[in-house]
Amino acid sequence: MAGIKEVVRNFRYVKNKLSSAILECSDFRDVIRKYDSKGTLFYLDPPYYRTNENAYIDTVKPMEVYEVLKDIEGKFILSYNDHYVIRKLFDGYTILECTTKYELGKKERGYVKEARELLICNYEVGVKFV
Numbered sequence: 001m002a003g004i005k006e007v008v009r010n011f012r013y014v015k016n017k018l019s020s021a022i023l024e025c026s027d028f029r030d031v032i033r034k035y036d037s038k039g040t041l042f043y044l045d046p047p048y049y050r051t052n053e054n055a056y057i058d059t060v061k062p063m064e065v066y067e068v069l070k071d072i073e074g075k076f077i078l079s080y081n082d083h084y085v086i087r088k089l090f091d092g093y094t095i096l097e098c099t100t101k102y103e104l105g106k107k108e109r110g111y112v113k114e115a116r117e118l119l120i121c122n123y124e125v126g127v128k129f130v
């Protein structure tokens, strides 16, 4: 568990890192089209696909995400819940598996749920998650 000093230190670090960041609230397709270039790295965390997690319902279809990402010039990292439809759609891309904990919904469930997620990239990465 991080102490308050560490939290403050992390905030300062992030604040400096994001000092020139631009925040936009737009549809993901518009943002990707606007900023795509050879030097861009996109991180996408779309609504989960067909899970029982009610926090984020699947308002964005994986095919819509795939369609916009397949032709970009830049790099992307895409996180999704581990579902065979997602694996099939992004077959041929780099797919890393990782486990995570869903804090959201903990109150209703009474426990922190462990789940498997996928990190999908359009480039080779030298990191393995467990």
Ligand SMILES: C[S@@+](CC[C@H](N)C(=O)[O-])C[C@H]1O[C@@H](n2cnc3c(N)ncnc32)[C@H](O)[C@@H]1O
Binding pocket: 026, 027, 028, 029, 045, 046, 047, 048, 056, 059, 060
């Ligand atoms: C799994 S959540 C991501 C949560 C986020 N990473 C965070 O830590 O808060 C999915 C997010 O996609 C957003 N979203 C839904 N449709 C979208 C769209 N068409 N374009 C951009 N974002 C969208 C939702 O508002 C939601 O915040």
